[in-house]
Amino acid sequence: MQVIMEKLFLSEFLMASGESALDATAKVDDLMAISVEGLFTANNVWMMLATVLVFIMHLGFAGVEAGFSQSKNTVNILFKNTLTPVIGILTYYIIGFNLMYPGFEVPGWFSFGGFFLDVPLNGNSTEYASGGYTYWTDFLFQAMFAATAATIVSGAVAERIKISSYLTFTLLFVGIVYPIIGSWKWGGGALDAAGFYDFAGSTLVHSVGGWGALAGIILLGPRIGKYVNGKVIDKPGSSVPLATIGIFLLWLGWFGFNGGSVLSGKPGAVSYVLVTTSLAACTGALGGLFAGYFVFKRLDFGMVLNGVLAGLVGITAGADVISPGWALVVGLVAGILVVFSAVTLDKFKLDDCVGAVSVHLTCGVWGTLAVGIFGVDTTGNALPFLPQLFGVAVCGITAFTSAFLIFFLLKKAFGIRVSEQHELEGLDSHEHGIRGYTIVYDE
Template sequence: MEGMLTINNVWMMICTALVFFMHLGFALLEIGLTRQKNTINILFKNLFIITTGLLLYCLVGFNLMYPGEFNGFFGFAGFGLDSPMLNGGLDLSYNEGYSYWTDFLFQGMFAATAATIVSGAVAERMKLQSFFIFVILYVGIVYPIAGSWKWGGGFLDELGFYDFAGSTLVHSVGGWAALVAIWLLGARIGKFRDGKIYAFPGHNMAYATAGVIILWLGWFGFNGGSVLSADPAATSLVLVTTCLAAAAGGISSFLFSTFLYKNYDITMFLNGILGGLVGITAGADVMSPLDAILIGLIAGGIIVGGVALIDRLRLDDPVGAVTVHLICGIWGTLAVGIFGSLAGWDQFLYQLIGIGSYAAICLVGSFLIFYPLKLSIGLRVSSREETDGLDIHEHGMEAYPDFGLKQP
C-alpha cells in the first residue's frame, strides 16, 4: 500500500507543479493580448493572485471547501491546516491516492486560477487596490464555498451534478465574476465609438502563443491530476481526451473565423484551443476520443460566436476570458449530459441545476464585492492613467525601458 501511495503521490505532485506552471501561461497570454503600456500591471496582478491565493487557501479556503460533515451548503472545519502526522510519521490513512499536504497544494493551485481569469478580463483599466480586495474576498470566501457544493460533498454532489476537473467549479466561477466586473467597469477608452467596434491589437503575439502552449501543457496536470491517482487507464484516457478537444477547438475556431472574416486570425486560433480545453474539463474522464473531438469542435465555434456576442453587447473583454472560461465552461458542463458514459436527460438536468446554482452564487458574490468598491474607492483608474498606461502611473516603471543613450 505504501508503494502505491508513493507512486500516486508523486504523480499528484507533478500535476501540482504543472498547474502552478499554468500561471506563467496565463501571464504571458494576458500581456501578449494587451498593450505594452500595461504589461507590468498585469504581471503584478498575477503574482498577487498566486501568493495571496495560496495563503488564503491555507488559512480558510481549504477548510471551507472541504469541511467534512456539513449541511451541504456551508461548513467550516477551522482555521489553518491540520497536521497529517501520526506517531511521528505521515498518516497514510488520509487518502489512498495522495497525502494531506499534496491535496492542499493541488487544490490551492485551482483556487488561484479562478481569480486569474478575472485579471485578463479587467486588464488595462482597473485600479490595483480594488482588484486586490476582490481577490482576497472571492478566492478566500466565494470560491471555496462554491467548491464545497460539489467537490466538498455538498448538495450538488448528492444531487448527481458532475464536474470532473472544473469547467464550472473553476472556469465558470471565474467567468461569472469576470462578466460582472467588465459590466461594472465599462469599456476601455475608444473601444466603442461612433457606433463601431475598434480592436486594440495585443503587443506581442509570441508571448500570447507561448502562453497558450504552456496552458495546454499545464492542463495535463489540471485534468490528469483530477483523477486523484496515477491509475494508468484513467490518466491516459484523460490526457488523450484533453489533447484531442484542444486540437479540435483550435482547428474549429480557426476555420470558422477564417470563413467569417476572410483572414487567418491567430487570436481566434489561440482562444479556440483554450475553449476546447475548458470544454472537455468537466467530463474528460467519461468521454471517448470521438466525444472529445466533437466537444472541442463545438467549443471552437462557440469561441468565434461568443467573442462577437460580447462585443455586440458593448462589453470589453481584452483577452476573451468570458467567452473562453464562462461560455465554454457552460458548454463543457452541459456536454456531460449529451456525450460520454453519463449522457442522459436526468444527467443533463443535473448539469443545468449545477450551472444555475453556480451562476447564482458567483453573480451575487462578485456583485457584492465589486459594487461597494465602485461606490467607495472606485473600480476604474482615471482617463489620464488609462491613456498613459498603468505601468507608469501605478508602478513608476516601464516593461521595456529604452537603455540606449539619449541624445541631448
C-alpha cells in the same frame, strides 16, 4: 477482493516453494506492505508533479494576458498575475481549504472546518485519500485551482481596473466565494448529492471565474476608445509571440489540471484523461480557425489561440467520462462558441481584453452541459442532463451575484477604475514607475 486474491496467490506460491504456512503469511504481509507503500509514493509523486504543472499555468496566464494587452500596461498585468497566486495560496491556507472540504455531516450548502490547516492523524499515511496522496499534497493541488479562478478575472478587467480594487476582489472571491461553491460538489455538498458532475472544474473553476469576470467588465465599462460610433476598435496587443508561448504553457499545465484530477497515478485513468484533453484542445483550435474565418474573413490567429483554451475548458468537466471521439466534438463546438461569444460581447459593449469570459464562462457552461449529453459512467450508463443544468444555474447565479456585489461595493466605497489620464498614458508608468518594454539607445 483483489487484495485478498493477491495475498492468497502469493501464499500458495511461497508454500509451494517450501515455505511454512506461518512464514509464507509473514512474507506475504511484508510484501503487501511494501507494495502499498510503493503505490502510495508513486501516486503522491504524480500528484505533486500535477501540482507543479498547474502552478505553471499562472505563467501561461501571465503570458497570454500581457501578450494580448497593450504594451503600456504590461507591468501592471504581470504585477496582478504575480500577486494572484500569492493571495490565492495564502487565503486557501487560512480559510479556503476548510471551507471547500469542511466534512459535511449531511450534504448541504454551507459548512466550515475552521481556520488554518488542521492536519488529520492519518494525513501522511495510506489511510488518507485512499492512499492517493498526502494531506499536504491535497491542500497544495487544490490551492493552485483556487488561484486559477481569480486569474481568469484578471485578464478580462485588464488595462483599466485599480490594483487595490482588483487585489481586494481577489482576496474575497478566492478566499470565500470560490471554496463555498466548490464545496457543493467536491466537498460532498448539495450539488454532489443532486448528481451534478464536474471532473476538474469546467464550472467550479472556469465558469465561476468567468462569471466573476463578466460582473467586473459590466461594472467597469469598456476601455476608452474601444467602441466608437458603433464600431469595435482593435487595441493591438504588445506581443503575439508572448501570447502564443502563454497558450502552450497553459496547454502543458492542463495535463496536470485534468490529469491530476484523477487523484491518483492510475495509468489507465490518467492516460485516458490526457488523450481526451489533448484531442479537445486540437479541435478547439480548428473550431476557432473556421469560425474566425467565417466571421472576420481572415485567418484570425487570436481566435485559434483562444480556440485551444476553449477546447481545454470544454473538456475539463468530463475528461474522464467522455469518449475520445466525442471529445473531438466537445472541443470543436467550444472553439466555435468562443468566437461567437466574443462577437456577442462586443455587440453589447462588454469589453473583455483577452476573451476570458468567452473562453472560461461560455465554454465552461458548454463543457459542463456536454457531460449530460456525451458522458457515460463506469457501468456504461449515460449521465443525466438535468443535474448538470441545475449545477450550472446554481453556481452561475451564486458566482455572478457575489462578484457583482463585491465589485459594486468596491466601486461605491473606493472606485474600481483608474483615472482617464492614467488609462490613456498607461498604468505602467503611473502605478509602477517602469515600463514592460524598454529600449535603451546608445548616445
